Amino acid sequence: MNKNYDVIVAGGGTAGCAFAYTAGKLGLKVLLVEKNTYLGGSITSSLVIPAMKTSSNAINTDFFNKLYSELSKxxxxxxxxxxxxxxFNPELTKIVLDKLMLEANVEILFESKIHEISNKLCGYIVAICDNNLNSKKDVLLEHIETKYLVDATGDAKICQKLNCDFLNTEEEVQPVNLRFIMSGININKFSKWLTKYDNDRDVTTCCSVDGYIMLSTAYTWDTTKxxxxxxxxxQAIEEGIITEEDSNYFQIFSVAGTKDSIAFNCPRLLDSxxxxxxxxxxxxxxxxxxSLFCKKYLPGFEDAYISSIADSIGVRVSNRVxxxxxxxKQDLISGKRFENPVVISNYPIDIHSSAKNKSKLDKVYQEYQLPLESLIVNDNLFVIGRCISADFEAQAALRIIPSCFSMGEGLAKYIASVKGVKKSI
Ligand SMILES: Cc1cc2nc3c(=O)[nH]c(=O)nc-3n(C[C@H](O)[C@H](O)[C@H](O)COP(=O)(O)OP(=O)(O)OC[C@H]3O[C@@H](n4cnc5c(N)ncnc54)[C@H](O)[C@@H]3O)c2cc1C
Known part of the structure; x- marks a missing residue:
């Protein structure tokens, strides 16, 4: 007999986890299919921290709050x-996400992808390809029925398989980053040096929180800054320690729960x-x-070492359905209101460019709303995360972690209401 689910979500990343957790909690039977060996997507595999701050009127924030409170413990x-x-701490996030999915009765298939999809009258039949240890074959196919299919792969891989219509995104690129973490840093020494060195505090922040020194700073080759x-x-370029291209973007953040580690939002790779x-x-x-630059020029980094390199490049923008x-963008800057918003935010339009002085972070002056309809491909197929139906500039504001969480949560609530399940979270 075929297996049967209410909903299959492909991609257990930022939006996919928020969706799966909420849908499971609301009583839907959920299968989560993830190609990596752990959940979290960009947050964990690309080491993207911190989640940006968004509007205090944000909606669909239960998952964010739950993740925060479980991580805090x-x-x-x-x-x-x-x-x-x-x-968030990326490694601990992997552990907490596993726990949350189990708590919500979400079934997870790691190291798995949807291999084939066929339409049925109202829903889909899906063949999954995974690395089952007991299988004699490289590829294990199971025919699984689902009423709803959610593409949370970031790159709209499921919609590609289904030959959906895509927005024309050919000319729209932003550089990707390969993030990393250094450990063994004398944070006390570094923070004292940094706050003195950047005495204007233009991009540097530093303070002690709950016994941890928290800090951030940045540099860009843009001549406007x-x-x-x-x-x-x-000096490091002149000495040949780094190349000019290495200096195009440099940004560092403290890592929660550590006293000797710093996360790097770089290198930003220009050949996207x-x-x-x-x-x-x-x-x-x-x-x-x-890393050699840091060890030579940043006091406190003398004994530091690379402790982690992201498994996946961080992709800002790709296919959109x-x-x-x-x-x-016009909807966004005009703050257009919708009947069924899934996201409310005020995060700026954040566009990274490979060219000097072309990156921009354009403030928005009022909150904006993303409608549910930008996630609906048809009655049974949905997209969430960075591959939603938004133009280049609107996506550049909507792709941040809290908004992806909100999309996932908002869609789960919608599907649960259509399906008529009544459990509360
Ligand atoms: C360099 C960079 C820096 C950023 N900085 C910040 C920041 O500081 N703060 C912030 O809030 N946001 C930031 N963002 C934005 C944010 O991190 C991402 O836009 C967001 O996390 C994307 O979420 P998602 O759910 O769309 O994709 P992801 O979180 O990437 O999830 C996609 C998931 O799908 C899985 N997958 C892919 N294909 C398949 C398949 N075929 N089958 C099964 N699974 C599949 C992947 O393994 C992954 O787990 C940054 C983004 C980048 C790239």
Whole structure:
């Protein structure tokens, strides 16, 4: 007999986890199919921290709050910078997400992908390819029925298989990053040096929270910005320790629950149209050079070492699906209201460019709403996360972690209401 689910979600990343947890808690029978060996997607496999701060009127925030409170119990999150609760520890996030899915009765298939999909009258029949240890074959196919299918793969891989209509995104690129973490840092020494060195505090923040020194700083090669670390980068380029391209973007953050580690939101890899393989090859060389730069120029890093390199490049923008409503920059900046919003936010339009002085972070002056219809491909197929139906600039504001959580949660509530399940979370 075929297996049967209410909903299958492909991709256990940022949006997929929020969806699966909420749907499970609401009483839907959920199967989560994830290609990695752990959950979290960009938050864990690309080491993207912290979740950006968004509007205090944000909706669909139960999953974010639950994740924060579970992480807090094990020293895996901290509130820093303007009351932002999104400072998560990536490794502990993997553990907490597993726990949350089990609590919500979500079935998980790791190292798995949806291999084939066929339509049935009202829903889909899916063949899953996974690495079952007991299988004699490389590929194990199971025919599984589902009423609803949710594409949370970030790159709309399921919609590609189903030949859905896509927005024209060919000219729209933003560079990807390969993030990393260094440990063995004398944070006390580094923070004292940093706050003195960047005495204008233009991009540097630093303070003690619950016994931890929390900090962040940044540098970019854009000539429109004169951030404090500039002379150090100039000297390191002249000495051949880093290349000019390595200096295009540098950003560091504390890692919750650690006293000797710092996470790097770099290198930003400029050849985003190159192959993924080249991005990894170039990215890891750049990480090595940047680590040597830190050890030589940043007091406190003398004994530091690379303790983690992201498993996956962080992708800001890729395929986006054409849904019932294509959300635009105009909708966003005008703060257009919708009957069924799934996200409310005020995060700026954040566009990274490979060219000097072309990156931008455009403030928005009022809250905006993303409608449910931008997630609906048809009655049985949905997208959530960075591949939603939004134009380039609108997506550049909506892709942040809290908004992806809200989309996942909002969609789960919608499907539960359509299905008529009545359990409360
Ligand atoms: C460099 C960079 C820096 C960023 N900085 C910040 C920041 O500081 N703060 C912030 O809030 N946001 C930030 N963001 C944005 C944010 O992290 C992402 O946009 C968001 O996490 C994307 O969520 P998602 O659910 O769409 O995708 P993901 O979280 O990437 O999840 C996709 C999941 O699908 C899985 N998957 C893919 N294909 C398949 C398949 N075929 N079958 C099964 N599973 C599959 C993946 O393994 C992954 O788990 C940043 C993004 C980038 C790239």
């Amino acid at each position: 094990i020293n895996g999150s901290i509130t820093y910078q303007d009351g932002n609760k999104g400072w 004169e951030w404090a670390l500039k002379p150090l980068f100039k 149209k190159g192959t993924r393989s080249n991005l990894y090859l170039n990215g890891r060389q750049s990480i090595h050079r940047l 054409k849904c019932r409503y294509v959300y635009t």
